[in-house]
Amino acid sequence: MEKKCCICGKTFVGYGNNAEPIRKGICCNICNTKYVFGSRFLNPRRNTSYEIVKTEEEKKEISNKLKEKNFEIEKIIPLNVLFHNPETEEDVVICIL
Numbered sequence: 001m002e003k004k005c006c007i008c009g010k011t012f013v014g015y016g017n018n019a020e021p022i023r024k025g026i027c028c029n030i031c032n033t034k035y036v037f038g039s040r041f042l043n044p045r046r047n048t049s050y051e052i053v054k055t056e057e058e059k060k061e062i063s064n065k066l067k068e069k070n071f072e073i074e075k076i077i078p079l080n081v082l083f084h085n086p087e088t089e090e091d092v093v094i095c096i097l
Contacts, residue, residue, distance in 0.1 A: 007031040007052065008097060022050050022095060035095045038080040048091040059096055066092055 002011045006025030016026035022039050039050070053059050063073075063081070071083040071092060083092045 005031055007035060021048065022052070022093075034079055035097075038077050039093050039095065041077060042075050042080060042082040042093060047089055048093060050093050050095060052095045052097060054097050056096070059094055062092075062094055 002013055003016050003026055004011050005028040006019050006023045007027045008031050010028060012028040017029065017032035017036065019025050019027035019036055022035055027036060051062055053062065066083045069085065070087055071085045073081060074084040075082040079096050081094045
């Protein structure tokens, strides 16, 4: 039975994987390995939002907007960047598809 990945939108066969914390739903094995594992490894706090971007340009644009709002880069791992705002205790994870 084919299913649709809630992260990349491609169809896959099999059980799928829990896509949280990035999205609610089921994701393919590729997205699970590339994004979900990495986001869990970053260990963000409760007040976290996730931005999924497709290009480096989008990543730079969001990064600049976050820096303007006093967010600082806290952790970087391949395909994921964790930003933290020490004033508001907010976290934002940028995932690059």
